[in-house]
Amino acid sequence: MAKIYHLDQIKAVLAKIDVISAIEEGFVFYSQDKTVIPPVGEIIFENPPGETHIKYGYIKDDGYYVIKIATGFYQNIELDLPTSDGLMLLFSQKTGGLISILLDEGHLTNVRTAAAGAVVAKYLAPKKVNRIGVFGAGIQGQLQVQYLKSIVDCQDIVVWGLNQKELDHYQNIMEADGYQVKTTLQASDIVSTCNLIITATPSKTPFFTLDQVKPGTHITAMGADTLGKNEIDPMIIKSADIVVADSISQCTERGEISNAFQRQLISKDEIVELGSIIIDPSLRRQSDDQITVADLTGVAVQDIQITKKVYEGLIETE
Amino acid sequence: MAKIYHLDQIKAVLAKIDVISAIEEGFVFYSQDKTVIPPVGEIIFENPPGETHIKYGYIKDDGYYVIKIATGFYQNIELDLPTSDGLMLLFSQKTGGLISILLDEGHLTNVRTAAAGAVVAKYLAPKKVNRIGVFGAGIQGQLQVQYLKSIVDCQDIVVWGLNQKELDHYQNIMEADGYQVKTTLQASDIVSTCNLIITATPSKTPFFTLDQVKPGTHITAMGADTLGKNEIDPMIIKSADIVVADSISQCTERGEISNAFQRQLISKDEIVELGSIIIDPSLRRQSDDQITVADLTGVAVQDIQITKKVYEGLIETE
Numbered sequence: 001m002a003k004i005y006h007l008d009q010i011k012a013v014l015a016k017i018d019v020i021s022a023i024e025e026g027f028v029f030y031s032q033d034k035t036v037i038p039p040v041g042e043i044i045f046e047n048p049p050g051e052t053h054i055k056y057g058y059i060k061d062d063g064y065y066v067i068k069i070a071t072g073f074y075q076n077i078e079l080d081l082p083t084s085d086g087l088m089l090l091f092s093q094k095t096g097g098l099i100s101i102l103l104d105e106g107h108l109t110n111v112r113t114a115a116a117g118a119v120v121a122k123y124l125a126p127k128k129v130n131r132i133g134v135f136g137a138g139i140q141g142q143l144q145v146q147y148l149k150s151i152v153d154c155q156d157i158v159v160w161g162l163n164q165k166e167l168d169h170y171q172n173i174m175e176a177d178g179y180q181v182k183t184t185l186q187a188s189d190i191v192s193t194c195n196l197i198i199t200a201t202p203s204k205t206p207f208f209t210l211d212q213v214k215p216g217t218h219i220t221a222m223g224a225d226t227l228g229k230n231e232i233d234p235m236i237i238k239s240a241d242i243v244v245a246d247s248i249s250q251c252t253e254r255g256e257i258s259n260a261f262q263r264q265l266i267s268k269d270e271i272v273e274l275g276s277i278i279i280d281p282s283l284r285r286q287s288d289d290q291i292t293v294a295d296l297t298g299v300a301v302q303d304i305q306i307t308k309k310v311y312e313g314l315i316e317t318e
Numbered sequence: 319m320a321k322i323y324h325l326d327q328i329k330a331v332l333a334k335i336d337v338i339s340a341i342e343e344g345f346v347f348y349s350q351d352k353t354v355i356p357p358v359g360e361i362i363f364e365n366p367p368g369e370t371h372i373k374y375g376y377i378k379d380d381g382y383y384v385i386k387i388a389t390g391f392y393q394n395i396e397l398d399l400p401t402s403d404g405l406m407l408l409f410s411q412k413t414g415g416l417i418s419i420l421l422d423e424g425h426l427t428n429v430r431t432a433a434a435g436a437v438v439a440k441y442l443a444p445k446k447v448n449r450i451g452v453f454g455a456g457i458q459g460q461l462q463v464q465y466l467k468s469i470v471d472c473q474d475i476v477v478w479g480l481n482q483k484e485l486d487h488y489q490n491i492m493e494a495d496g497y498q499v500k501t502t503l504q505a506s507d508i509v510s511t512c513n514l515i516i517t518a519t520p521s522k523t524p525f526f527t528l529d530q531v532k533p534g535t536h537i538t539a540m541g542a543d544t545l546g547k548n549e550i551d552p553m554i555i556k557s558a559d560i561v562v563a564d565s566i567s568q569c570t571e572r573g574e575i576s577n578a579f580q581r582q583l584i585s586k587d588e589i590v591e592l593g594s595i596i597i598d599p600s601l602r603r604q605s606d607d608q609i610t611v612a613d614l615t616g617v618a619v620q621d622i623q624i625t626k627k628v629y630e631g632l633i634e635t636e
Binding site: 002004036038041042043044045047048050052054056057058061065067069071072073076079081084085086087089091093094095096097098101103 | 320322354356359360361362363365366368370372374375376379383385387389390391394397399402403404405407409411412413414415416419421
C-alpha cells in the first residue's frame, strides 16, 4: 500500500536534506542523457484562467520513477486561497507500482525551483554580489533568495511587486529572516542597483530592456514556464555573454528563451544547458563584466530528485 | 485536505453506479468538442519492459478536472504481482486544488474500458449474438464480457489465452458468474464460431486475418494502446463496413487503427467516432451482414466521468 505523507512531514524532512546538491546531481544526469523525460503535460484553463503542469520521467537504471503535478491559479488570491497546489507520486521502476504520495501542496515544486536558482548562481553569479534584485514578492521570490544563502554572500535585497501590500508582507518575512529589504513598484530601481536579478512572476510583458542591464549582471528568469509568459526583453537573451537553459528542448518551446528563439534572435548552439556548466568549468562565467542569463522552466529531473530524497528521508525517520 | 479512498471503498460504490451511461455521456461530450483533452502522456520502460499512461483533461464548464495514471508491467506475472496499478486524481476546475485521490490500483481504468466495450456493443453488435469470443484471459477479458450483460443476451463464451493455466482460471471465474465457457489455444476456434469478438491482449502480432472473419461479425479491439501493439489484421480495418474509434486523433496515432492508418489503408474520413454513433443512429450497424470494428485506445473523458461519478458516490455514502 502506498505511503502517504503530508506537508508538515515533508517540511520537517526537507530541513535535513541537501536539496541543492540533489538538484545539481539531477541536472548532470539530465545533460548526460541518463534520464528518460517525456514532454511536459499541460492543462490550460480559461474560466478562471489557470494551468496545471505534469512533469514525469526517470533516471535510467534507478529504482524509481516520478510523476509530479503542480497547479497555478493566480486568481485564487481574490478567494484568499493559495495560488498553487500539487503532489508528487513516486513509483517503482521495477514493477510500475505506486510507492508513495507526497501531498506537498506545490511546496516541493517551489523548493526544487529555488534550488535550481542556487545551482545557477553558484556558476554564473558575479564574484561580488552588491545587491539582489527580485521581481515578484510571492513565495518563489522569497525562496529564490533564501536558497542563495549558502552560495552568495549578500543580504541586501530590493524587491518589486504588484502592490505595496504584498511588498510589505515580503519585507516582513524576509527581514525576520535577517535580510535588509527595500521595496519598489518601479522596475528601474532594480536593474540600476542590482547585479544579481531574479524574475519570479507570471508576467506577460518584460520588466526591463537590454540597455538597462549593467555589465557584470547575472539574471535568473524562472517565471515563464508556459507560452505567452515573458519577463525580460528577448534582446537580452540575444546579447548576453552566456545564456543557460535548464533544458534546451524545453526552453526553446516554452519559457524566456523561447521568446527569443521563436523570433530567431538565438540559435540552439548559442544556448548552454545547466548540466553542462556544472560538468565543464569553461562554460561558466569567466569575467566580472559578462552579462549572464539563466532560463529555468522546471525539468522533471528536479521533481524526480527531490521526491526521491524526501521519500528516503521520510522512511529513514519512521 | 484531499480525501483519499481505497479500492474496497471504490468497488462498493461502483456497484451502485450506472457506469455504462456515464461513459456513454462522456463520449458524447468528447465528440461534441465539449472537452479539453491534451495528448496522452506516456512513459516507456525497458528494463523490465513496462509502460505508464497519464490521461487528463476536463469537460468545459464542469466543476472538476481529472488526471489518471495507469501502469502496465506485464512481467509482474513472474513476480506474482498484478500487472497493473494506478490512481485517479480529482481536482477543482475553479481553484486548481486537489479534491480527492482514488487509489483504484488500475481498477477504474479496467472498468471504464469495459464500459466503453458495452457502449460499442450497444450500437454495433449484431442483433443475435451466437457466441462471444474473447482474446485474452486477463481481467479485461473478464470485465469486457461482464459489462455486456445488460446489452447482449448471450452467455456463451469461447476464450483464447496464452496457456491452459490462465484459461482454467478464467473459466472458473466466469462459470461462477453464470457463463458457459469454452477455452482454446487456437485463434481460429474463435473467429470460426463467434460473431462478437473482443481482443484484450498486449499482442504485437495479429490473431486473425480478414478472410477468417464471418459476415455480420463485430470486433471490439481494445488491447492496442501503444505504438507497436497489434491484435487484428490491418486489412480488417481497411475492409470493415464500419470502423469506429473512441478518439479519431488518438486511434490514428496509437492503437489498432493506427496500424492501418500509417500504411494508408484507411483515411480519417472513413473512421467514425464513438460519440458520433451515439448521437447519430444512421452511423450505427444497419444490417446483419456488416462487419464492424471498434478500436478503443482509452480516452481521458472516460477517466473524468468514472472518477466524478465514483467520487460523488463516495461522498454521498459518508
